[in-house]
Amino acid sequence: MSTRPAVRGAVVTPIAFPDPPLLNAAGVHQPWALRSIIELRLGGELVGLGESYGDEPHLALLHRTAAALVGLDPFDLADLRRRVAAALGAGFDVADRHGLTGGSSPAKTMARVLAPFEVACLDLQGKLTDRPVCDLLGGRYRDRVPFSAYLFYKWAGHPGAEPDEWGEALDPAGIVAQAQRMVRQYGFGSIKLKGGVFPPEEEIAAIRALREAFPAHPLRLDPNAVWTVPTSVKVAEETEGLLEYLEDPTEGIPGMAEVAARAPMPLATNMCVIQFAELPEAMARRAVGVVLADHHYWGGLRACAELAAVCRIWDVGLSMHSNSHLGISLAAMVHLAAATPNLSYAVDTHTPWQCGVDVLRTPLRFADGSIEVPAGPGLGVELDRAALARMSADYLRCGIRERDDTGYLRQVRPDFERPLW
Amino acid sequence: MSTRPAVRGAVVTPIAFPDPPLLNAAGVHQPWALRSIIELRLGGELVGLGESYGDEPHLALLHRTAAALVGLDPFDLADLRRRVAAALGAGFDVADRHGLTGGSSPAKTMARVLAPFEVACLDLQGKLTDRPVCDLLGGRYRDRVPFSAYLFYKWAGHPGAEPDEWGEALDPAGIVAQAQRMVRQYGFGSIKLKGGVFPPEEEIAAIRALREAFPAHPLRLDPNAVWTVPTSVKVAEETEGLLEYLEDPTEGIPGMAEVAARAPMPLATNMCVIQFAELPEAMARRAVGVVLADHHYWGGLRACAELAAVCRIWDVGLSMHSNSHLGISLAAMVHLAAATPNLSYAVDTHTPWQCGVDVLRTPLRFADGSIEVPAGPGLGVELDRAALARMSADYLRCGIRERDDTGYLRQVRPDFERPLW
Numbered sequence: 001m002s003t004r005p006a007v008r009g010a011v012v013t014p015i016a017f018p019d020p021p022l023l024n025a026a027g028v029h030q031p032w033a034l035r036s037i038i039e040l041r042l043g044g045e046l047v048g049l050g051e052s053y054g055d056e057p058h059l060a061l062l063h064r065t066a067a068a069l070v071g072l073d074p075f076d077l078a079d080l081r082r083r084v085a086a087a088l089g090a091g092f093d094v095a096d097r098h099g100l101t102g103g104s105s106p107a108k109t110m111a112r113v114l115a116p117f118e119v120a121c122l123d124l125q126g127k128l129t130d131r132p133v134c135d136l137l138g139g140r141y142r143d144r145v146p147f148s149a150y151l152f153y154k155w156a157g158h159p160g161a162e163p164d165e166w167g168e169a170l171d172p173a174g175i176v177a178q179a180q181r182m183v184r185q186y187g188f189g190s191i192k193l194k195g196g197v198f199p200p201e202e203e204i205a206a207i208r209a210l211r212e213a214f215p216a217h218p219l220r221l222d223p224n225a226v227w228t229v230p231t232s233v234k235v236a237e238e239t240e241g242l243l244e245y246l247e248d249p250t251e252g253i254p255g256m257a258e259v260a261a262r263a264p265m266p267l268a269t270n271m272c273v274i275q276f277a278e279l280p281e282a283m284a285r286r287a288v289g290v291v292l293a294d295h296h297y298w299g300g301l302r303a304c305a306e307l308a309a310v311c312r313i314w315d316v317g318l319s320m321h322s323n324s325h326l327g328i329s330l331a332a333m334v335h336l337a338a339a340t341p342n343l344s345y346a347v348d349t350h351t352p353w354q355c356g357v358d359v360l361r362t363p364l365r366f367a368d369g370s371i372e373v374p375a376g377p378g379l380g381v382e383l384d385r386a387a388l389a390r391m392s393a394d395y396l397r398c399g400i401r402e403r404d405d406t407g408y409l410r411q412v413r414p415d416f417e418r419p420l421w
Numbered sequence: 422m423s424t425r426p427a428v429r430g431a432v433v434t435p436i437a438f439p440d441p442p443l444l445n446a447a448g449v450h451q452p453w454a455l456r457s458i459i460e461l462r463l464g465g466e467l468v469g470l471g472e473s474y475g476d477e478p479h480l481a482l483l484h485r486t487a488a489a490l491v492g493l494d495p496f497d498l499a500d501l502r503r504r505v506a507a508a509l510g511a512g513f514d515v516a517d518r519h520g521l522t523g524g525s526s527p528a529k530t531m532a533r534v535l536a537p538f539e540v541a542c543l544d545l546q547g548k549l550t551d552r553p554v555c556d557l558l559g560g561r562y563r564d565r566v567p568f569s570a571y572l573f574y575k576w577a578g579h580p581g582a583e584p585d586e587w588g589e590a591l592d593p594a595g596i597v598a599q600a601q602r603m604v605r606q607y608g609f610g611s612i613k614l615k616g617g618v619f620p621p622e623e624e625i626a627a628i629r630a631l632r633e634a635f636p637a638h639p640l641r642l643d644p645n646a647v648w649t650v651p652t653s654v655k656v657a658e659e660t661e662g663l664l665e666y667l668e669d670p671t672e673g674i675p676g677m678a679e680v681a682a683r684a685p686m687p688l689a690t691n692m693c694v695i696q697f698a699e700l701p702e703a704m705a706r707r708a709v710g711v712v713l714a715d716h717h718y719w720g721g722l723r724a725c726a727e728l729a730a731v732c733r734i735w736d737v738g739l740s741m742h743s744n745s746h747l748g749i750s751l752a753a754m755v756h757l758a759a760a761t762p763n764l765s766y767a768v769d770t771h772t773p774w775q776c777g778v779d780v781l782r783t784p785l786r787f788a789d790g791s792i793e794v795p796a797g798p799g800l801g802v803e804l805d806r807a808a809l810a811r812m813s814a815d816y817l818r819c820g821i822r823e824r825d826d827t828g829y830l831r832q833v834r835p836d837f838e839r840p841l842w
Contacts, residue, residue, distance in 0.1 A: 073556075075552055075556040075557075075560065076560040076561060077559045078559065078561050078562045078760070078762065079560060079561070080560070081560075081762075129549070129550040131496055135494075135496040135497060136496075136557075138499065139496065139499030139500060139501070139502075140497060140499050140500070141499045276733070277734075279734050280704065280734065280735050280736075283701065283704075283705075284704075302559055306726075306727065306730035306734075309731070310730070310731060310734065313697045313698075313700050313701065313727075313731065314700075314701050315701075339499070341499065341502075
């Protein structure tokens with residue numbers, strides 16, 4: 001066999017991009033969202049791309065790992081795993097301050113650090129073999145991946161700033177207007193409302209208003225686990241026939257199992273089943289009907305393919321979760337979804353909220369709510385170096401080093417506590 | 422992207438090779454073992470290899486499928502799956518007459534037909550990209566794969582024929598002598614005895630004799646589910662401390678679960694968990710502690726990687742099952758094992774019973790009971806066309822068209838029935 005390719009260098013660039021004031025159970029999005037762009041260089045023009053979180057403690061682990069990847073064969077994901085584990089060493093837990101993805105553990109931290117480098121390796125594998133990433137994941141089950149409109153309650157603009165182009169949405173009418181605009185602009189065929197912001201009855205009213213405005217669109221509601229079990233059951237009963245699934249109504253597998261047993265619709269989660277260790281209990285208790293995969297914290301695309309296999313075997317639905325992200329993550333999600341036979345629901349994305357800002361030279365485009373699998377080798381996307389430089393400068397000057405939705409909301413409402421209805 | 426490679430033709434060659442009279446619960450191995458060799462041709466010299474069962478009803482499905490593969494892109498395993506399903510159509514159940522792998526179902530038949538073509542596609546993918554198959558499965562977790570000595574009670578030779586080179590083994594002394602020869606010749610570090618042939622006490626005596634002769638070798642016993650639950654529990658108690666696992670003592674997940682709850686050692690299976698649909702119940706009941714994967718009936722190497730992921734997540738051990746096979750299957754097993762992080766036990770193989778007969782130009786060699794991952798691209802093995810032609814002629818003249826251990830034993834013992842102790 002010819003000489004194996006080897007990574008010559010890995011670069012992690014923290015970036016920031018403008019983010020609207022989207023409300024959720026933990027608080028409100030800050031004016032800048034943080035991400036990190038990973039480049040694995042093989043020499044010459046060959047670069048593999050990855051995208052991950054941009055919070056400072058996570059960045060430190062990405063940098064430490066990047067330094068340990070020189071000489072890595074991008075096909076040897078087993079070696080990648082060994083190098084990441086060695087670079088992280090012991091005692092490397094990093095918790096999210098935004099608190100929307102549960103507590104921390106070494107396995108979760110390992111998965112979150114591994115993920116963007118695995119994606120970059122797969123991008124390189126594709127470029128070296130002239131194949132799209134979905135082929136390397138096992139073949140193409142669909143040419144287009146459907147996404148869902150992701151609605152948020154939001155302020156008109158950040159405090160002290162002009163209203164943004166999306167404007168205010170703090171009641172059913174505002175949510176319907178937001179949905180109409182988003183569906184018109186992107187063609188989404190299903191709609192999700194991020195809830196957990198207002199008392200349940202107000203959010204049910206928003207769902208009813210959406211149903212009236214969109215008689216045929218499947219609807220979802222996600223209160224980020226701020227309801228008790230009785231509240232969750234009550235909302236589930238009141239929204240019977242309205243929701244294709246109810247996402248994370250309450251906290252933890254036991255609570256979700258209790259609600260699931262009485263809810264007329266499936267429960268989805270990206271909060272109580274977010275690592276492999278949680279699958280056995282969740283499946284045994286039938287706590288969830290849909291798992292929302294996210295390669296950024298499950299450990300990469302192949303890890304998500306394993307999760308998909310479990311969902312298929314246990315006859316549990318599967319879709320994908322999203323945080324604020326840019327085009328490299330979007331491309332990775334599209335390839336993964338294309339290679340996943342049992343993708344059962346349209347995928348979440350925050351893309352419309354980024355208002356066209358991206359690190360790609362040619363951002364992926366939505367048509368009829370779907371994105372076509374990029375044709376090029378690897379992820380099929382190209383980094384816009386000018387945009388990267390600009391966003392890197394924005395990171396340096398924005399002053400935010402860790403996502404903190406709660407702290408930001410408390411600047412406006414000092415007494416804010418995460419609700420429990 | 423450049424033009425996609427496309428399969429120009431698929432050839433299925435049934436072959437036969439000499440097999441010694443190995444006894445098991447279903448009967449005894451016939452003088453000829455049947456297999457099929459699959460070649461997927463891309464044009465030029467590029468051929469992808471696979472190996473499967475050689476029974477006539479299965480062969481008919483392989484031939485029907487082969488005819489539907491012209492134009493297949495060997496990277497598009499999703500398309501392969503679609504083509505196989507379309508070629509098989511409805512109502513294509515094929516049961517094993519040897520009855521050692523449970524009943525039939527469309528999903529099992531699909532998996533068995535898909536498997537050798539998937540392996541051949543992966544071999545082609547490796548050849549097209551100059552990478553070994555283990556890299557395409559996710560990287561190399563080990564450079565050498567450990568195998569286990571696979572002992573059988575056996576006659577000295579087939580009825581009417583000269584004794585074979587292994588000679589008779591019908592009691593503890595014969596089994597120990599067989600083990601000594603096999604361990605000396607191949608260096609195996611663990612030992613499995615195929616049981617279910619004699620009453621349990623005699624097989625326990627053989628295990629005790631093996632323990633005395635091999636104080637440090639992990640031992641296994643596999644009676645192919647011919648014991649009742651009480652017998653299984655009794656044997657398990659009597660062999661406490663002697664066995665690393667007890668394989669398929671009794672039939673079915675409920676029975677296995679009952680034994681597992683009382684047995685001091687883990688129970689392994691390649692009989693009650695042989696398709697994905699059986700995993701949820703098996704895991705819920707904790708029926709098995711070790712799953713013996715077999716890519717020939719789980720649906721290929723990627724399917725086995727999914728099975729391995731389930732075993733890892735549910736904290737169940739994993740190793741591999743073997744039927745009589747040749748070097749293409751062995752190479753596929755080695756690549757799969759190399760790419761499986763959680764391979765917990767040495768792998769089964771019938772290779773020593775084939776006495777050097779193979780379809781490979783350079784058969785894989787055991788050193789210290791292990792086989793090194795072949796270095797070449799793809800599976801890293803090359804077909805010996807002269808040997809293939811010889812074995813194909815042997816198939817045509819041997820007269821056997823379906824494995825039938827029971828029928829063959831009844832030629833000697835007309836009253837033979839599968840035992841139940």
